[in-house]
Amino acid sequence: MDDLKERLCREADAAGFVACRVCRPDAVPEVPAQLEAFVAAGYHGQMQWMAERMAWRSNPVALWPEARSVIMLAESYTPAHDPLEILLHPDRAAISVYAQGRDYHDVVKKRLKRVARWLIAETGDATQVKVFVDTAPVPEKALAAAAGVGWQGKHTNMVSRELGNWVFLGAIFTTLELPPDAAEEDHCGSCRACLDICPTEAFVAPYQMDARKCISYLTIEHKGPVPHNIRGRMGNRIYGCDDCLAVCPWNKFAVAARDIRLLPRPELKAPGLAELARLDDAAFRAMFSGSPIKRIGRDRFVRNVLYAIGNSGTPDLGPAARGLTEDPDPAVADAARWAVAQLNAL
Template identity: 55%
Template sequence: MSDRLKTFIRQRAAELGFDVCRFASAVDAWPAGERLRAFVGDGRHGEMEWMETTLDRRAHPTAMWDGARTAVVLGMNYGPDQDPLPELADRSAGYISVYARGDDYHEVIKGRLKILAGQMAARLGADVKVFVDTAPLMEKPLAQRAGLGWQGKHTNLLSRTHGNWLFLGTILTAAGIEPDAPETEHCGRCTACLDACPTKAFPAPFQLDARRCLSYLTIEYAGPWPEEFRTATGSRIYGCDDCLAVCPWNKFAQGSREIRLQARETLTGPRLADLVALDDAAFRALFAKSPVKRIGRDRFIRNVLYAIGNSADPALIAPARALLDDPSPVVRDAAVWALSRLMAAAEFASYPISDGKSLSDPSPGLATG
């Protein structure tokens, strides 16, 4: 019965566009909860306070739902057609992480998970619950337990068949289903991901300090960045793929077959000059149905201005100047920093702003962070 049930679920999952579907126990003990507690205890979660407030619920799948017995873990490939890292060479274009170039994966996956969960409930006669990243469920350890892949030295899930490019979704069920074999770690001596990190965000293999991670800084962090990270970000304006894209296991990966996850032309190498001119309405229009939309216009423009400061493109001075009077303090701060990098020292020091002050003068409205 269990084998026929698993075949039924896998067939339905494939019909819904999932590339992999495996099963894990939701009740067995695991060390992931203690690792998370140590991560938060060391402050490596930065300003993601939700990780503290949901720590107990994240500790184990049954802390989310004490009736859970089995986790059905699904993966959907979002792989790019080619290595995205050469795009970083164009410093007048913004780099958006591969995962965010198509539609928001939460919306793509969640609806299909609900369909599958409904089919499972009808077949099993048991309760089910659906999770896609936004709920406090530790999906990567569950995915490793189910055999989808393993958490590599960069802490992300890594698959022998899909490389680094899998979105995860989970269905917890009260039904007991025979688990699949877990995956073991296959990183060996390779340190390519650790060596590639532009901000040295990995204190040790299999450990991440989010406070130094460009994905955290561009997406989760709201304020002005420390200087070292502003320069290290290069043209990365939303997320960072360096540790993912350099992994040798990607040689087995293929481009995504899900049309909604494929990169939009407008989000692949967008020009910084166009992005920095976005007001709130234009920002929302450009990033409709995109995960980028959730960080808001001000945080996004901050990131764009840091990239402008690293561009060495004098044509971007004028659009950066136009934001010196922006209503957002974090945008004004980033504009000042960008101009300090693009303008000659003497010109920057004497450039007037208002009330007889210049850009180089300390000002509450133009904090230099």
Template identity: 55%
Template sequence: MAGTADQTVRLLAELQARAKALGFDAFGIARADARPDLPAKLHHALAQGWHADMEWMAETEERRGSPTALWSEAKSVIVLGVNYAPAENPLDLLEQRTVGAISAYARNRDYHDLIKGRLKELAGLLAQRSGADVKVFVDTAPLMEKPLAEAAGLGWQGKHSVLVSRPFGSWLFLGAILTSAELPINAPHPENCGSCRKCLDICPTDAFPAPFRLDARKCLAYYSVEHKGPIPREFRRPMGNRIYGCDDCLAVCPWNKFAAQSREARLRSRPELESPALADLVDLDDAGFRALFSGSPIKRIGQARFVRNVLIGIGNSGDEALALKAEQRLDNASPLVRGAAIWALRRLDPERAEALRLDRMGRERDSSVNAEWDGTV
């Protein structure tokens, strides 16, 4: 970037002030090539199959491994964070088994939409002032923003693989601006987990093969959000009432005690998504689902997958009064919903489920649903 050192200092001050005004809580800069270790780490994770059936990760491996592979002109990366710490501890919802636990990040507008517009405005300011080229990225792009945030001094990747920040704990949305400008960089943040392993020990499915490593094939967040088929049987009981995402490893992080003090920029969750009743959610048809989750990331998984998750929650609720709700879904158009309804009914009212089994199997044409009738809870 052409210009004197004083001009650069003034530009950075202007960018930081504008970022704060836009609602960003964290700001840091790293060289685009600051993490030459990432390609090897990514290749190892993919070789182990830790990405489950998220094939897009493997398909974009070469670009994902390095910002300069994604955009050869990149010299610097500005990483920004927005605090979304929930007002209450998400773990408290897991004790309320007849309500749905929605991950804290999904209780407001889709964070991709929230952040991308702000990033574009800030990137536009940088381009205008410096004449440099810019590109903005949220996590839908093949950019490994968490290790880059670590390199930019925002925090460190914890043992749960999520970025941990001193002032914001595990609750930061991240976005990045790649630029052809060579900007002054921040010092990388050292790892500060120490001997703590609370995030590893709380995981209900043992999804961490080692500290700092996550195997999506055992992750409840993956199954409730990314997985398109039936929830594997071995993960249904551990899923409890988690109907979208899983906050356990984030919520237990001791650094979150500082996030509770950072209230000014917190993204408030929508009240209707804080503790919704499973009995109401399972009644959502497609129109009702779209209306309730308009502007929400939950909308992307579609009504059938969402009701699948809700029925797993109903099966784990222990509330026999909800058995009728499950039975009413046995004729649903979606095999995903019918299969989950069978599992829930067998959990809550096994005698009624057995009475329906032979007749229903004789009429059912989907093999996965018949496998549910034949299966065990």
């Protein structure tokens, strides 16, 4: 099996992945207690699916009892620009790096299927596989750490000494018995860069985050108005937040993205807030076709844009907000009125 695993990792490299490691499905016994504590504290916010599918999400063995190995693969999306530079331009929208290109779910899943098909071709039709890319109850980060891809940093994201933390993770569960890799040790040390930069103080402790305060959660998963005490801290971040990722010192070893589809679309690197506020549903869908941003819909997206307008300190953006104070969506109208009030107070 050692030879098969070596050839598997070569195939994964040829497919575009930057890391290929293996662990057992039962290699993350700590996850159930961690997830239970996270949900019990209410840190999951409106992500009720985390509580409803906790048994599967916390235990890969329960997800597919026949699996004997988990192949964890990583793909880089390292930006060529400084993701924090956009924060210096409050009339422009800050979109998380991962969402500036093609939807990674589509890109990574196609690569996973290619590797899975190769594995079946090499070992026979009796081999069974299942592929997962962040759309099923799989603890990808914990499994990646157990497989030695990296470790979960203090910001709870995957970090690697060879890759930094700009990586997408994919998993191939298989009935094959493959030699497992050693888990990676934690190399965060005394560093607190990711914790200290968080604009909303979402980290209750190292390695622990309250999603209800996280800008990524608030701009993507949270439905309805964002709490008033957090809106002002969101700045011009309208979809996700890269602050904790961008300051990680291990990014000095980050490798460039291999797939041009994951590189930023020019129009999404620094779009104007006024233009985004004018999007109706059809224009929103057209602009974000093939993008993960499309998932949140026009209303939630424009709500986020209006918070950014309110934080911009730019009176010229007032008309864009005033035009939406009677929007049919209550959260959009509320955000528009808030933005107008913020700009009027200047």
